[in-house]
Amino acid sequence: MRVDLFDFDLPPENIALRPARPRDSARMLLVEGAESGSLVDRHVHDLPGILRPGDVLVFNDTRVIPAQLEGRRGEAKIGATLHKRIDLRRWQAFVRNAKRLRPSDRIEFPAGVTALAEERLDDGSWVLFFEGEEPVEVLLERAGRMPLPPYIAGKRETDEADRSDYQTMFAEKDGAVAAPTASLHFTPELMARLEAAGVKRETLTLHVGAGTFLPVKADDTQDHRMHAEWGSIDAATADRLNAARAAGNRVIAVGTTSLRLLESATGEDNVIRPFEGDTAIFITPGYRFKAIDGLMTNFHLPKSTLFMLVSALMGLERMQAVYRHAISTGYRFYSYGDSSLLIRE
Template identity: 75%
Template sequence: MRVDLFDFDLPPERIALRPAVPRDSARMLLVSGQAALRDAHVRDLPSALRAGDCLIFNDTRVIPAQLEGKRGAAKIGATLHKRIDLRRWQAFIRNGKRLRVGEIVDFGSNVTALAETRHDDGSFTLHFQGDEPVELLLGRAGTMPLPPYIAGKRPTDARDEQDYQTMFAQKDGAVAAPTASLHFTPELMAAVAAAGIITATLTLHVGAGTFLPVKADDTTEHVMHHEWGEIPAETARKLNEVREYGGRLIAVGTTSLRLVESAADADGTISAFSGDTDIFITPGYRFKAIQGLMTNFHLPKSTLFMLVSALMGRETMQAAYVHAIASEYRFYSYGDSSLLLPA
């Protein structure tokens, strides 16, 4: 499909630079399979679902993966993208033309890394020097990797260390937050449980590639980034039981959706999973297991807008986004939410 079919006009003032306070006070647009739109708030989520439905959360934790350093006099910025092993990370490099394989980047705070390999997409494999765990090095030298559409408007600050982390964050490894889960609070989770809604967790370490623009003219030419994920056997069993007894699997975020669909067989049975996924969902994709999605509002011509268009229909989502913009919903990572229910 042509990528320009997924374009739309978004006024820059619709981009949220801070999250709603409290988190569950954010607005939520309900989009049904009949293309009906209803304005609500995240705190209304329990009443929008049915007892026996299952919300699927991503328990990844964002690490301080943004680094600023120097190679000689040249300023080098690095955004870690995907872990390779205990000391090596693949990273997108700012000012990468000034960096050559074999050179050392000094990130300050006694943190250095060797530019070990340059990849075809311009990223590098960075080999962090020394014996200390890389997590300790990042804690000294790294900052929270805010999305470029926020970081370009204001600097990262202490508030982001809390704001850009979900209440479910347990397992270090993400370089971007699973932002749909940012809206949840203990109070909302108590209301979810009281409504008889089931919950489950999985892990997908979100990579910086989630923010890369689609440069191809046709979706068939786009190469999707790889991300590591895991669905434990117990979680797979719970999700299959929900489907068996007639409950709906509602992914909280596109990360949860992509991992469940990666682990599902043709008949919708979900197996335990551990490994990389590069699943790219566009209109025409047949969903195997997921029956709903809670997600924030996405970039024009992004792979994520293509995904929601696959779930609900492109025309339905274009109409929903026109309504959201006209109604002054807040967009992107710190923005408002939507609940998409095909049936």
């Protein structure tokens, strides 16, 4: 499909620079029906009264690491955003001012953290080898910043509040360089109310990469290539999700990251299987969903792979109408913005 079909105009004032407080006070647009139906303006804290007993919400338990680094190679300023772990000491990184780098150059970051630029890859990113014996995660906590998306970082400085604001309550496993932002809206109080309402909870892990923010440069979706991200679903979780669906209950992914991993783990027989490894699944209109019945997600960028994904779920014309409503009624967009609940039935 032509990429320009997924374009729309978004006023700058609709872009959220800070999250709602409390988190579950964010607005939520309820969209039921992939072809037609009403659009209902609600709030995230209304979820216990919207979902059914037996519904299963699937969360991503990845934890965002401070993967944004500013350093120097000699007199040259070098910026690095880590986006995928290779091994214990090596990460792939998008590098700013990369023309000043050569293989074997040493980059000096704050707090005595150094890394060697080992090689430039075909996609333009670099392999960085972090020197020393301390775990890389420890080095990043000392020298790095939270990797806020460019549409936020370009408008204000990252600050201490972002260390908690840009982390979900489910964050347990280090490795993401972008938050699974749909889960940012949840609080312990909301989870207790959902449990009391009979709504179930499952978790999986997908370490979100910085590639999620990269623009689609191709003119046609078939020419775009996704960056791979590592994910894992264990056998017990897969079994419970399959049992829920067999019992007629709905599986609702909280965030596009959860959805993409669930679909990667599901065969053509609609059975979810254990999964561990990379996925580069790219979901566009025409895709047949096998694992999920709905999606809770924030509002996405024009011409982004994520807007293509929700258009595949609900239909392009339907999502164009949804976004027109969201923009005209003042919904806040992107990572710190408001939410939507998309139910296919």
